[in-house]
Amino acid sequence: MADKVEIKTMTDEGKSKGFKELEKAWQEECLGPSLQARPEGREAFLTDIGLKIERIYTPSDLERINFDCRRDLGFPGQYPFTRGIDPAMYRSNPWVIRAYSGFGEPKLCNERYKKLIEWGADEIVMAVDLPTQVGYDSDHLMARGEVGKVGVAIDTLRDMEILFEGIPLNTLKRVSMLGNSFGPAALALFIALGEKQGLGPGDFVVDLQNDILKEYVARGTYIFPVRPSVRLTADVIGYCARHARHWYPSTLCANHINAAGAGSSKAAAFAMANGVCYIDHLLGKGYRIDEIAPLLSMFLDERADFFVAICHFRAARKVWAKIMKERFKAEDPRSMALKITAYSHGGETLLEPVNNIARITLAALAYVLGGVQFLYNASYDEVLGTPTEEAAKIAVRIQQILASELGIANTVDPLGGSYFIETLTSQIEKQIMDEFEKVEARGGAVSAIEQGYYLSAIMDGANARQRSFDRGERVSVGVNKWRTETQIPFGAFRIDPALEKMQVERLNKVKRERNDKAVKDTLAYLRETAMGEGNLVPPTLEAVRAYATIGEICDVLRGVFGEYQAREYFGRSAG
Amino acid sequence: MMTTRRLRILIGKVGLDGHEVGARVVAKALADAGMEVIYAGLRQTPEMIVRTAIEEGVDLIGISILSGSHMTFFPEILRLLKRYDASDIHFIAGGIIPAEDVQALKAIGVKEIFPPETPTSAIVDFVKALLLYETVNMCPSVAS
Numbered sequence: 001m002a003d004k005v006e007i008k009t010m011t012d013e014g015k016s017k018g019f020k021e022l023e024k025a026w027q028e029e030c031l032g033p034s035l036q037a038r039p040e041g042r043e044a045f046l047t048d049i050g051l052k053i054e055r056i057y058t059p060s061d062l063e064r065i066n067f068d069c070r071r072d073l074g075f076p077g078q079y080p081f082t083r084g085i086d087p088a089m090y091r092s093n094p095w096v097i098r099a100y101s102g103f104g105e106p107k108l109c110n111e112r113y114k115k116l117i118e119w120g121a122d123e124i125v126m127a128v129d130l131p132t133q134v135g136y137d138s139d140h141l142m143a144r145g146e147v148g149k150v151g152v153a154i155d156t157l158r159d160m161e162i163l164f165e166g167i168p169l170n171t172l173k174r175v176s177m178l179g180n181s182f183g184p185a186a187l188a189l190f191i192a193l194g195e196k197q198g199l200g201p202g203d204f205v206v207d208l209q210n211d212i213l214k215e216y217v218a219r220g221t222y223i224f225p226v227r228p229s230v231r232l233t234a235d236v237i238g239y240c241a242r243h244a245r246h247w248y249p250s251t252l253c254a255n256h257i258n259a260a261g262a263g264s265s266k267a268a269a270f271a272m273a274n275g276v277c278y279i280d281h282l283l284g285k286g287y288r289i290d291e292i293a294p295l296l297s298m299f300l301d302e303r304a305d306f307f308v309a310i311c312h313f314r315a316a317r318k319v320w321a322k323i324m325k326e327r328f329k330a331e332d333p334r335s336m337a338l339k340i341t342a343y344s345h346g347g348e349t350l351l352e353p354v355n356n357i358a359r360i361t362l363a364a365l366a367y368v369l370g371g372v373q374f375l376y377n378a379s380y381d382e383v384l385g386t387p388t389e390e391a392a393k394i395a396v397r398i399q400q401i402l403a404s405e406l407g408i409a410n411t412v413d414p415l416g417g418s419y420f421i422e423t424l425t426s427q428i429e430k431q432i433m434d435e436f437e438k439v440e441a442r443g444g445a446v447s448a449i450e451q452g453y454y455l456s457a458i459m460d461g462a463n464a465r466q467r468s469f470d471r472g473e474r475v476s477v478g479v480n481k482w483r484t485e486t487q488i489p490f491g492a493f494r495i496d497p498a499l500e501k502m503q504v505e506r507l508n509k510v511k512r513e514r515n516d517k518a519v520k521d522t523l524a525y526l527r528e529t530a531m532g533e534g535n536l537v538p539p540t541l542e543a544v545r546a547y548a549t550i551g552e553i554c555d556v557l558r559g560v561f562g563e564y565q566a567r568e569y570f571g572r573s574a575g
Numbered sequence: 576m577m578t579t580r581r582l583r584i585l586i587g588k589v590g591l592d593g594h595e596v597g598a599r600v601v602a603k604a605l606a607d608a609g610m611e612v613i614y615a616g617l618r619q620t621p622e623m624i625v626r627t628a629i630e631e632g633v634d635l636i637g638i639s640i641l642s643g644s645h646m647t648f649f650p651e652i653l654r655l656l657k658r659y660d661a662s663d664i665h666f667i668a669g670g671i672i673p674a675e676d677v678q679a680l681k682a683i684g685v686k687e688i689f690p691p692e693t694p695t696s697a698i699v700d701f702v703k704a705l706l707l708y709e710t711v712n713m714c715p716s717v718a719s
Contacts, residue, residue: 130591130642142618145647146590220593220617260596350671350690383691384673385643462596463603470694479692487674495643566616 019059031055048304048465049263051427057419065426069417072318072426076412078333079325081317082425083413084371085337090409095368096173097399098376100343102127102152103386104495105503106163109152113167115389119396122173123207125376126163127151133221135182135554138503147500150386155507156547160193168197169204174248174374176207181223183210183236184540185553187249192544207248207374209299210236213274213445216564217454218256223554226446228561232536234281239537241282241291248297250278251341254316255301257454261462264302264309265428268316269435270445270454271298272323277445279328289328293335297373303346304474306366308428311421313340313370314413315429319436342367344398345378351485352478356380361398368402369415375399386495510547518546523556530560582706583633587615587624589652592642597669597691601637604695605702621651628656628664634706635665637698645672645680653684665705669693 045053054061074080077087086093099121102109113124128151131143137155138147147153152163169175169190179186190206212229215222222229233250240249252275258267275296282292300316302309320338324330344364348356357380364377377395379387387395402408415421442448449455468474475481522543529539543553586602588595595617606612613631615624628636640648649668656662662684669689672680677688686705689698 134591136591142591142620145644146642149643150592215593218596220595221591222593260594350692383671385671458596459599459603462600466600466604466695469692470696476692480694 023058023060047308048302048461049265049308049428049431051308051424051431053307057423059419061419061423065423067422067426072422073416077337079336080321081337082314083416085317085339085373087412089371089412090368090403091412094403094409095372095399096122096374097396097403098123098125098174098176098341098374099392099396100125100127100376101387101392102129103150104148104499105153105506106159108499110163110165110167112389112392113163116392116396117167117172119393120400121396123374124167124172124175125207126154126175126177128177129153130221132550133178133181135223135550135558137549137551138500138507140551144500147503148495153499153503154189155503155549155551156510157189157192157196157544158506158510158547160189161196164193164197168199169194170199172204174205174207176209176248178209180209180212180215180219181221181229181232182550182554182557183208183212183232183249184239184536185544185550186210187236187239187537188541188544191541195545201244201247205247206244208236208250209253210250211253211271211274211299213277213449214253214256214271216449217270217458218260218262222564224557224561225564226449228557229564230277230281230446232557234278234285235536237278237292237295238282238285238287239535240295241287245295247295248339249295250275251297251299253299255299255343257458258301258303261458261460261465262454263457263461264300264304264312265431266435266457266461268298268300268312268319269432269439270448270457271300272316272320272432272436273439273445273448276323276327276440280444283328289324289330290332290335293324293328293330294332294337297339297341299341299343301342301346302366303363306362307420307424309363309366310370310415311424311428313342313367313372314416314421314425315432316340317371318425318429319432322433323436339373340367340371341374341376342370342372343376343378345382347476348378348380348383349476349479350383351483353381353383355478356383357394357398360395361402364398364402365408368408371413507549511549514547519543519548519552522546523548523552526553527556527560530557582610582635582702583631584610584612584635584637584702585615585624585628585631585633586612586637586639587619587627588617588639589619589621589624589648590640590642590644591618592640592644593617594641595639597641598637598639601639601669601695601698604699605637608699608703610702621648621655624652625655625659625661629659629661633664635667635702637702638666638668640668640670640672643671645670646676649680649685650683667698667702669698 073082076084076089099116101112129148130146130150132154136143138153177186186208194204210233212233237249240247252271254267254271257270258264302312317338321336324336330336344360346363347359360377367375377398379391379395381387381391439448442453472480526539526543529536584605586598588598602612602614615627652666656664665686667687668685672688687701
C-alpha cells in the first residue's frame with residue numbers, strides 16, 4: 001500500500017519551524033564564538049560560475065528554493081531526468097569508456113588502437129590532425145609541419161581502412177571522430193569503412209562531434225561561412241534520422257566554450273542554443289522534433305569545482321528536457337532525456353605531471369556522480385604533448401577502477417536529496433536557463449555569434465580566470481603554491497617528422513590507383529547538390545567511396561560556399 | 576617611462592591550431608600595461624607574421640602555439656626576419672613546447688618561451704625589461 005503513504009517533505013510546516021529555531025541557536029551559540037576564535041580562510045568561497053558556496057546547507061535552503069521532490073527530482077528515466085536518463089543507471093547500463101587517440105599516420109596509430117581495446121576501452125574516438133580537421137590534404141602547403149601532429153592524418157578512405165585493420169567496427173560500443181567542419185565526409189568515411197568490413201549501418205554505432213557553431217568562437221577548426229556550415233551539420237543529423245537512428249550524429253559541445261573561458265553555465269546555454277539552431281534548420285526542412293532530438297547528445301564540462309560539476313549535469317538535464325518539451329513540444333521521452341559526454345580533465349599541470357592522475361580521477365568521479373553516459377579521461381602527460389602508451393593506459397584504468405571498485409556506481413544519483421546538491425542544482429538550472437533565454441532574445445545562436453556575444457562572454461571569463469590565477473586565489477598545487485620545481489620535465493612523446501613524407505607518398509599512391517573518372521563524376525554530383533538544397537551526405541558518400549580526398553571534397557564545397565573570414569571582435573584596447 | 580613612444584607588439588597564432596584564448600589573454604595583458612598590441616589572429620603563416628610585423632613596425636612578435644609544430648614554424652620566422660633585414664624585431668613565444676625544444680629554440684634566437692601556467696605579469700615584465708632596456712641603451716633615436 002505504498003501509494004497510500006503520505007510523504008512528508010522537508011517543508012513540512014511544523015518541523016521546519018522547530019528546525020529554524022535550532023538553526024538560529026546554533027548560529028549564535030556555536031558558530032559565532034567559533035568564528036571569533038578561528039575566522040574562515042577566505043571572505044567568500046566563490047566558484048568559477050560566480051555562485052557563492054555557503055558554509056552549510058540545511059532544510060532552510062530547500063525551503064528557500066521552494067524544492068519539491070516530485071517536480072524537481074522525480075525518478076531516473078523520467079521527466080525532468082534530474083536523477084539520470086536511465087531508471088537503473090550504471091547497474092544496467094554502465095557508462096561507455098571512451099579513448100580519444102590518434103597521432104602520426106594510420107599504420108602506427110592502428111597499433112595504439114588495438115592496445116586501447118585490449119585494455120578495455122569501449123569506444124575509439126579518432127583524434128585527427130589539424131590539416132584533416134580543416135579540410136587540407138597532407139600535401140597541401142598549409143599542412144606542412146602539421147601532418148600527424150595532434151592526431152592521425154586522414155586523406156582518403158584508404159587511411160581509414162589501414163587505421164581499423166583488424167578492428168571490426170561492430171566490436172566497439174561506438175566509433176567516433178570529431179568531424180566538425182565537414183560532418184558529411186566524416187559520416188561517409190565510417191559508412192564506407194563499414195562497407196569495406198562487410199557491415200551495414202545497422203551493425204555498428206557511429207558517434208560524431210559534428211557541431212560547427214562552437215568552432216567559430218572556441219576551437220577554430222572552421223572552413224566555410226557560418227550558414228552553409230549549419231547546413232552541413234544539420235544534413236548529417238537529418239541523414240541519420242532517416243538511415244541510422246541508433247547513431248550519434250551530433251554532440252552539442254559546451255566543453256570547448258567553457259575551456260575557452262565562458263564558465264560552465266553559459267557554455268551549456270550556448271551549446272544548447274547551437275543545438276536549437278540545428279533543430280530549427282531541420283524542422284524547416286520538414287523533419288519532426290521526435291525524429292531528430294533523440295539523436296542529439298551534449299558534451300558538458302565543469303573543471304573548476306567538484307560539486308558544481310555534479311550539479312551542472314543534473315541541472316543541464318532539467319533545462320534540456322524543459323526546452324524540448326515546452327519550446328519544441330516533443331512527446332517522445334527520448335527527445336527530452338539528455339545523453340551526456342564528458343572529458344575528465346582540467347587543472348592539469350606541466351610541473352609534476354604525475355599529480356595530474358589525481359586531478360583526472362576526481363574530475364571523472366564528479367562526472368560519474370553527475371550521471372554521465374560517455375566518458376573519456378585525459379592522459380596525465382597530455383599537457384606535454386601526445387600521450388605516451390603508459391599514460392593512455394592509466395586513463396582507461398582510472399575509469400575501470402571507478403566503475404568496478406569502491407561501490408561508486410552501485411546506486412542511482414547517490415547525492416540526490418542533499419541540501420547542498422539540490423540547492424546548487426537549482427541555482428545552476430536558473431543560470432543556464434537565463435543565459436539560454438538571453439541568446440534566444442538576441443535572435444538565436446548564429447546572431448549571438450555574429451554580434452560577438454559568445455566571444456565577449458568567453459574573453460571576460462578567460463581574463464577573470466587569469467587574474468584569479470595571477471593573484472593566487474585560484475590555487476594550482478606545485479605551480480602557484482608549494483612550488484618546488486622550476487624545470488619543465490623532459491620526455492614528451494615525439495612524432496617522427498619523416499611520417500609527413502610517408503603520408504604524402506601514400507596519398508599519391510591512392511591518387512594513382514583510383515578511377516579518376518569516378519572521382520570527377522562524384523565530385524560533380526557533390527557540387528550540383530551543394531548548389532541546390534539536397535542533403536550533402538549521399539553525394540559525399542559516393543565521392544568517399546571513389547577515394548576522393550578530404551581536401552578535394554572540401555575544395556568543391558569551398559568553391560560553392562566560400563571560406564569563413566574570421567571577424568575581429570577584440571576591443572580597441574588590444575589594437 | 577624613459578620614452579614617449581609606445582611599445583608595439585604583434586601577437587598571433589601560426590599554423591592551423593585554433594586555440595586562441597591564451598594569445599588573446601596575453602594580448603590584453605600587454606595592452607593593459609600600456610603597449611600597442613596588434614592581434615593577427617588564427618592561421619597565420621611565418622611569412623604573414625613577418626610581413627605584418629615589418630609593415631606595422633613592431634618591436635616584438637609573440638606567437639602562441641599548442642599544436643606541436645613549433646620546430647617547423649619558429650626557425651622559419653627567424654629566418655625570414657633575417658632575410659628581410661628585420662632581426663631587430665624580437666621574437667617570443669608561448670604554449671606547449673617541450674623543454675628540449677625550448678633550449679634549441681632559444682639557442683637560435685627566440686628570446687623567451689613561456690609555458691602554460693605563466694602569470695601574465697611575468698610576460699609583461701619580461702617584455703618591458705627587454706624592450707625598455709633596448710630603447711634607452713641601444714636606440715637613442717626613439718628615446719626622448
